[in-house]
Amino acid sequence: MGVNKAYQAYQNNAVNTASGGELTLMLYNGCMKFIKQAIKDMNDNNFEAKNINIQKAQNIIQELMITLDRKIEISKQILPLYEFMQFQLKEANIKNDVKKLEEVLEFVTEFRDTWKQVILKNRQQQFAKGASV
Structure with missing residues (x-):
């Protein structure tokens, strides 16, 4: 039980100290985890668990949609993709469609990988600025 509490404290600390970019990366990773689990659940005919995991993925996509800065041009391009993903998740849940x-x-994997590169590039630039001071 002590190990579980320590891990939970570590996770809470990771979330509480993460930058906005790192939180977004965590959301993408969580969404991927829930979709993969929903695929497994669907293949195992565990439809209750599938439904729960798809809903968790939908909630993450919804959070990503809400946090988009609509004043930034790229947000206007990303929003329809998020809406499409939401629709596909709903359809997959209703029709038990693994392909969707x-x-x-x-x-989500592509968004996550791109976001990871942005974070790395940002860190490299910050490091370069710090080294030149």
């Missing part, structure tokens, strides 16, 4: 889940997983 896999399609959304591809999108």
Whole structure:
């Protein structure tokens, strides 16, 4: 039990000290985890668990949609993709369609990988600025 509490404290600390960019990365990773679990649940005919995991993925996509800065041009391009992912998740849940889940997983993975590169590039620039001071 002590190990579980320590891990939970570590997770809470990681979230509480994360930058906005790191939180977004955590959201993408969580969404990927829930979609993969929903695929497994669907293949195992565990429809209750599938439904729960798809809803968790939908909630994450919803959070990503809400936090978009609509004044930034790229947000206007990202929003329809998030809306598409939401629709596909809903359809996958209703129709028990693994292919739709896999399609959304591809999108989320690509967003996550791109976001990871942005964070790394940002860190490199900050490090370069710090080294030149």
